[in-house]
Amino acid sequence: MHSGDDGFVHLPAVTENPLDRTTDLPGAWSPADEEAAIYQRWVDAGYFTADVDSDKPPFTIVLPPPNVTGSLHMGHALNHTLMDLMTRRRRMQGYEVLWLPGMDHAGIATQNVVERELAGEGVSRHDLGRERFVERVWEWKAEYGGRILGQMRRLGDGVDWSRERFTMDENLSRAVQTMFKRLYDEGLIYRAERIINWCPRCQTALSDIEVEHSEDEGELASIRYGDGENSIVVATTRAETMLGDTAVAVHPDDERYAHLIGTEVELPLTGRKIPIVADSHVDPEFGTGAVKVTPAHDPNDFEIGRRHDLPMLTIMDERATITTPGPFEGLDRFEARPAIVAALREQGRIVAEKRPYLHAVGHCSRCDTVVEPRLSLQWWVKVEPLARAAGDAVRDGRTQVHPPELAKRYFDWVDNLHDWTISRQLWWGHRIPVWYGPDGELVCVGPDEEPPSGPGWTQDPDVLDTWFSSGLWPFSTLGWPESTKDLARFYPTSVLSTGYDILFFWVARMMMLGLHAMDGVQPFDHVYLHGLIRDANGKKMSKSRGNVIDPLEWMDRYGADATRFTLARGANPGADMALAEEWAAGSRNFCTKLWNATRFALMNGATVATGLPPAAELTEADRWILGRLAEVVAETDGLLEDFQFAKAVDALYHFTWDELCDWYLELAKVQLADAGRAPATRAVLGHVLEVVLRLLHPVIPFVTERLWTALTGRESIVIADWPAADASFTDPVALGRIEDLQKLISEVRRFRSDQGLKPGQRVAAQVAGPGFAAIAGHEGSLRTLARLTEPGDGFTASATVEVALSGGLARVALDLSGAVDVAAERKRLQKDLAAAQKELKQTEAKLGNEAFLAKAPADVVDKIRARREVAAADLDRISARLDELPVM
CATH class of the missing domain: 1.10.287 (Helix Hairpins)
Incomplete structure (x- = not known):
């Protein structure tokens, strides 16, 4: 060192290592600076574009289409990570991979967004009219829709952008019209009055998936109908619906009410007489054993009403306002409820009141309005034959559910499926292809047919449930109903990956419609069901709790790879995942560890050759790491084939961090200092790292691409071969000796730590014992890694570490005088x-x-x-x- 004229201390120039190959690799991995450019290079190279004329075996995943209104949330990030993992691995295994992206038009959600935008301008959709409103939605879609597709690029999704689809595309609309027409002609679509879920705010029917249930506080009122010995008490949380009661039901075997069955009782506040009927649906153990029957406002009551031919009185309009003439007419349902209870109380008919009373209440998933069961004329799919086929496809193994124990839930659903209401009272969506004539005619029109015209002919104003069009997604996106090359090549799809929470709704619908449209060929061979994302305490994430984690923030902070690694490492089939930010930080540290290991290898001249030196020219440490690598390749393959993503990623994590970085790199440093051993060590180190990078690539694609191309000088890891397990270097003797060496070094390190020695502090030691004799060839590595010096003259042991190894006891005597x-x-x-x-x-x-x-x-x-x-x-x-x- 010398002091220059500028007053600064100048270090001597560093002598360049002639073997150093890190010139193209910065000192640290910076995701923000590199990920976007890497992804664009992949897209421009066409790596993700599927070749329909390829002779490779096909592997297909169609992306569960996110809503056009959506943005990437942690559930998306998890599912997309797993799909990308599967497709990248299959591509490396030599498959022709198609991962087809797209978006769902999301009828209610999108219409609500645009209506709110219009409300800010002081107008409604009715002011614009249907045609202009739909145009406005398309304008909104062009400007704001599809944000999530750009966010998918940030995550690294290797999708085929040339085949991007939208559920309102012309060819997909043609598929929807074709399917409706086919089911209608087969008698599987019909129009009828049934009880549906109705949102008074959105003014439309809802599917079950669009209803979220919560435990809400209410009041349970027990009301006496009639007087004297012939009176009967019923309990209800919805007193306002009593205005529509047309019977009281009891169980036919309930002796308490046997004398009342077939008689009539006066309905309070109305003066109407209603019958007391016997129905086995009634639970005699619940409440009083008697229930009020309101067929037009309750699904169970509707079925009782049909069995007993009861009148079905609708007492509310579309906005849930009371329409029954009298003192309650014009009141909102929630205003009418306390008013009716008060009127009943005045007449002495309230027998008991329980407040607060917790009970399950359905809410619209879009606006949180309490859903109103309502009798309505709607279009329905007769699901029984379709659901039976969907069940059979899983039972006979055409489609396999992972994890297998969730198949029971699937059967519970499809074996008990009710007819599906598919009409929605919206303007945005696929309009129902039915025309009504002036004299009551009804014509269903296919895509190649002209609709009837002339005075009095009008098209049905409703649109189809979003789940109807998304139920066609696995084959409509490939060109159906046309016989396209894509459809012939890539159907059935290979895997559907989705959350178990929509197993019943979306998965079942795709199975029903896919099997029907494709002549019994299943829409996917495998259904992989992952769990839900929860916070670190296992709580469900919600904005109200303030525990929602934004994957985009994680990617900004830690990079896409760290985000993906965290999610994949927690993805146990069918199980919910608790998530904490500290785990993302740990995943970033893993990427940093991998980066530093590769830089070390390049600095020391590690090479990736076509072959490795003969086993006889390798050290036991070399043969140990190569044997362990073969085991990890085989283990990873088996776990990924079984959809055990978390276990596979965890195995790779521990091998990379614990064995490769913490042990082999340290042992390699000793070997690299030996001129005779260095060339073989460089070859082994380069080989192991190169294989590990390929194994990790499907999980952490960006950092592995950067490191692999620097290490190998080749084009891209995306198109590299997937590793095959090579057990030719497996050496059980070497494995045992290195494990003994690790155990001995670990115990000495632990002892040093317990004594308060600094990590770099060297201590004189003697090593002996039969256990050590078996690994004596590794004494140099032991002394280097445990910071032990030769004993020298005047050595006096003040402490001894004894470790039981496979060959017997090993004793390390240390001189700690003055060290503590x-x-x-x-x-x-x-x-x-x-x-x-x-x-x-x-x-x-x-x-x-x-x-x-x-x-x-x-x-x-x-x-x-x-x-x-x-x-x-x-x-x-x-x-x-x-x-x-x-x-x-």
């Missing part, structure tokens, strides 16, 4: 002891909380149990060490 500051060590240990005591107390408190154990996911509870065990072990260890220290 007793006062400082005692202070440090007391601080650690207090932390361990606090951790033990907190974990035991949680595990002793029955309410917490009842609600928390199993994996969260397991992690707390593991923390308690670690804390207890730390407590014992630290206490023992304190006892060993000399008293000052």
Whole structure:
């Protein structure tokens, strides 16, 4: 060092390592600076564009179409990560991969967005009229729709953008009209009055998937109908609907009411007489055993009404306002409820009131309005034959559900499916292709047919349920109803990946419609069902709780790879995933570890050759890591084939971090210092890293692309071959010896830490014993990695570490004289002891909380149990060490 004229201290020039190949690799991985350019290079190269004329075996996934109004949330990020993982791996395995992207027009959601925009301008859709309103929605879609597709690029989705679809595209609309016409002609679509879910705010029928149930506070009122011995008491949370009662029902075997069956009772406040009927649907053990029957405003009552031919009185309009003439006419349903209870109370007919009373209430998923069951004339799909075929396809193995235990839920649903209401009272969507004539005629029109015209002919004003068009997605996107090359090549699709929460709704509909349209050929071979994302405490994410995690923020902070790695590592089939930001930080650290390992390899001349040196020219450490690599390749393959993503990613994590980086790289440093061993070590190090990068690429595509191209000098890891397990270097003897070496080094390191020695502090030591004799060839590595020097003259052992190895006991005698500051060590240990005591107390408190154990996911509870065990072990260890220290 010397001081220059500028006053700064100047270091001597660093001698360049002639083997250093890191010239194209920065000192640190910067996702924000590199990910977008890498992704665009992939797209421009056409890596994700499927070749319909290829002779490779096909592998197809159609992206579950996100709503055109949507943005990327953590559930999307999880599912997209898993689909990208599957498609990237299959591409590397030599398949012709089609991952087809697109969006759903999302009828209610999109119409609501545009209507809110119009309201801000002081106009409604009715002011514009239907045609102009639909034009306005298309304008909104062009300007704002599809944000999520751009966000998919950030995540790294390897989709075929040349085949992007939208459920309102002309060819998809043709598919919808064709399917409607076919089902109508076969008698599987019909029009009828039935009870439906109705949103008074959105002014439309809703499918079951669009209704969210919550436990709401209400009032349970018990009301006496009639007087004297012939009176009967019913209980209800919806007193306003009594205006539409047309019967009281009891169980036919209920002796309490046997004398009343077939008689009539006066309905309070109305003066109407209604019958008392016997129906086996009634539960005699619930409440009084008697129920009011309102066929036009309750699905169960509707069925009772049909069985007993009861009148069906609609007492509310589309806005849930009372229409029955009298004192309550014009009141909103929630205004009418307390008014009716008050009137009944005045007449002495309220027998009991329970308030608050928690009960399940359905809400519109779009606007949170309480849903109103309502009798309405709608279009329906007769699902029985379609659902039976959907069940058979899973039962006979044409479609396999993963995890298999969720197949039971699927059967529970399809085997008990009710007819599906497919009409929606909206303007945005696929309009129902039915025309009505002036004399009551009804004509269903196919895509190649001219609709009837002339005075009095009008088209049905309703549109189809969004789930009808998305139910055609696996084949309509490939060109159906035309016999396209894409359809012949890529149908049936290979895997459907989606959350288990829409197994019943979307998956079942695709199965029903796909099997019917494609002559019994299933829409997908495998259905993989992942769980839901929850916060670190296992709570459901919601804006009201303030615990929603935005994947875009994670990508900004940690990069797309770290976000993907975190999600994939938690993706156990069918199980919910607890998520915390600290795990994303840990995943970023993993990417950094991989980056630094590759830079180290390049700095030291690691090569990726066509072959490795013969096994005889390799050290035991080399043969150990190559043998472990073969095991990990085989393990990863097996787990990914079984959709065990979390286990596969965890295996790769531990191999990469614990074995490759923490052990082999350290052993390689010793070998690289030996001129005779260095060339083989460079070859092994380059080979192992190159294979690991390919194994990790489907999970963390960006950083692996950058590192792999720098390491190999080849075009892209996207089109590299998937690794095959090579067991030719497997050496059980080497495996055992390296495991013994690891155990010995770990125990010496642990002992050093317990003694308060600094990590770099070297200590003189003697090593002996039969266990050590078996691994004596690794003494240099032991001394380097455990920071042990040769004993020298005057060596006096003050402590001994004894470790049981496979060949017997190994003894490491250390001279610690003057190496430990007793006062400082005692202070440090007391601080650690207090932390361990606090951790033990907190974990035991949680595990002793029955309410917490009842609600928390199993994996969260397991992690707390593991923390308690670690804390207890730390407590014992630290206490023992304190006892060993000399008293000052």
